[in-house]
Amino acid sequence: MGLSRMGAALGLILMGMVSPTAHAFEDADAIRVLTFARAQLADTTAEMPSVNRSPKASLSNGTWTTVANTDRIAWTQGFFPGSMWLMFQVASEPIWRDRADMWTRPLEVQKTNTETHDLGFKMFTSFGQAWRLTGNTYYRDVLLTSADSLATRYNSQIGIIKCCDWNPNWNIPLVTDTMVDLELLLWASQNGRPAYRAMAVNHALKTLADAVRPDGSSFHYVDYRSDGTIRSRGTFQGYSSTSTWARGQAWLIYGYTMVFRYTGDTRFLTAARRVTDYYLANLPADLVPNWDFNAPIQYKDSSAAAAVASALLELSGLETDATRRTRYRTAALGMLDSLVSPAYLAQGTNSPGLLLHGVGNLPAGQEIDVSLIYGDYYFLEALLRFNPRPNYPWYAKLSFSRSQHLLGTNNTGLRNVEFDLTPLRDVIDGGVVGWTDSSTEVTSFTRLNLAVRLSTEGIYQARNGAGWSWLRRIPYVRGRTDHFRLSVDLVAKRYSVWVTVPGTAEVQLVNNVAFRSDGPFINDLGRAAVIATTEDSEFRVNSHRVSSPKQSSSVARADKPLPEALWKRLDVPEPFSLEPTSSER
Structure with a gap:
């Protein structure tokens, strides 16, 4: 029961037909899902028996199947720490960095694994995200050793990375x-291993020649004789040797897009277009594919949709043709529209994951109609490719460790700080938004060099040396969002604060006041803390940004206000703990 093969021109026409003409997906959808993801990931860390096991697929009882991080053949262990690294990207909270690191480091044992091609999946989703977000050379060094191991699987005569050794029916x-x-x-070719570029390019070209059919569909595998001739072509996880396995096609879309990003070689842009056009031309109305495009058995695969949504958001940014650029982005947003809908989002179900209706390996009877950790990872990645820095609210926390947000090490000299603040109680007993050096761990109020306080008197105050100051009494009001602007001189250790109440002109709160007299050393504005004193979420901070005086505040992206209904759902204390559990120690 196969789909008809289509030429490129007809494929483009049909792609336009299935791509939505308008989309509803927006920042509010992303923030809603990211809030849900925080809860699901936090619960999963508590469920894992130790940091040496990672989740893979959901079970009907609301738990996960797990995989040992030492398993050399398994391929999914990097996606759970990778998901937590992506959560760290959302709001730069050290608690997510630390959590991600706790599950990343046990994977170091895989760096010398030469038995599988899947070191990319295992290591780049975990150590790769860690290196990107922290710049810690430990992660880079592990990645380079991992690349060395993967390179041992390159067959120079055929020009491919041999995938695996465990199937006796395959040769190369x-x-x-x-x-x-x-x-x-x-990545390694750009970080000290230049010879690896040719390996990757040759493999990508060989895949294009032998695994991608003329109409853009694909075989899942190609097996070679030692002389490079083809022994067989077919599928391992798809429906038949002549069908197109949906996630296999997703890997091609994602892969050719990524190879084009690294190389700039237009052969790979052409390849990405070819496999994408087939995929889009054969999608159902909701843009989430059946597990195999040609299978009579119907099981949706949300993991394929998530990977393709992420890939197309990248491809649309790389695409040189304006019409395709728009078409690919529109298709990606349409996919996200479906994935955040009740039909696919796991919110309100007992699933421990984010997405419902994933398919792992249907021919083997494994992981059918379940949540899959890799589907969740690519879903989060897609959300952050849609907006790499979502305007995720910073809620005040009673815990000092949970209150912190990292700002980097480059905010030195003269700096401007801007943010919106919304009280969520009538009276707040000294809640604080404060800043300190990137090297300072906030363990008490005294670790903050400069700060704005919501006083018990119902007004805003700013730290000034050994006390608190204000030039004018500016009251805070529950539910009203006020805008703050700070001018900070890190050399002179002084700052000024202005407040804009909605509907009024900007008013100066303090002028050229001193940093905290008993505060720690400070060279940069590298860490912010939003600290509650009575209960979590007693106030929130939005749209926080630090810039140099030479930068206009208008340069920053204007954040679209979130719907009031979403704020009502967000403005409650998180119903889960982000503190390390016994299994994490």
Whole structure:
């Protein structure tokens, strides 16, 4: 029961037909899902028996199947720490960095694993995200060793990365999945291993020649003889040797887009277009594919949709043709529209994951109609490709460790700080928004060099040396969002604060006041803290940004206000703990 093969021109026409003409997906949807993801990921850390096991697929009882981080053949262990690294990206909270690190480091044992092509999946989603977000050279060094191990699987005569050794029916196999693993080699080629670029390029071209059909559909695997001739082509996780497995096609879309990003070689842009056009031309109305495009058995695969949504958000940014650029982005947003809908989002169900209706390996009877950790990872990645810095609210926390947000090490000299503040109680007993050096861990109020306070008297105050000051009494009001602007001189250790109440002109709160007299050393504005004194979420901070005086505040993206209904759902204390559990120690 196969779909008809279509030429490129007809494929483009049909792609336009299935791509939505308008989309509703917006920042509010992303923030709603990210809030849900915080809860699901926090619950999952508590469920895991130790940091040496990672989740894979949901069970009907609301728990996860798990995989040992030492398993050399399994391929999914990097997605859970990778998801937490993505959560760290959302609001730069050290608690998510620390959590992600706790599950990343046990994967270091995989760096010398030469038995699988899947080191890219395992290591780049975990150590790669860690290196990108922290710049810690420990993560980079592990990645380079991992790339060295992956490179041992390169067959120079055929020009491919041999996928695996565990299937006795294969000789020298290539699978479409490896297109994603190539990022480890391409990254390494730019970080001291230049020879690995040719390996990745050759593998991508061989995959295009032998695994991608003329109409853009694909075989899942190609098996070669030692002389490079083809022994067989077919599928391992799809419906048949002539069908197109949906997630295999997703790996091609994601992979060719990524290879084009690294190389700038237009052959890979052409390849990305070809496999994408087939995929889009054969989608159902909701843009979430059946597990195999040609299978009579119907099971949606949300993991394929998530990976493609992420890939198309990137491809639309790389695309040189304006019409395709718009079409690919519109399709990606349409996919996200479906994935955040009740039909696919796991919110309100007992699933421990984010997305429902994923398919792992249907022919083997494994992981059918479940949540999949890798689907969740690519879903989060897609949300952050839609908006890399979402205007996620910073809620005041009683815990000093949970109150912190990292701002980097470059905010030195003269700096401007702007943010919106919304009280969520009538009276707040000294809640504080404060700043300190990037090297300072906030363990008490005294660790903050400069701060704005919501006093018990119902007014805003600013720290001035050994006390608190204000030039004018500016009352705070529950539910009203006020805008703050600070001018900070880190050399002179002084700052000024202005407040804008809605509907009024900006008013100066303090002028050229001193940093805290007993505060710690400070060289940069590298860490902010939003600290509650009575209960979590007694006030929130939004749209926080730090800039140099030379930068206009208008340069920053104007954040679209979130719907009031969403604020009502967000403005409550988180019903879960972000503190480390016994299994994490």
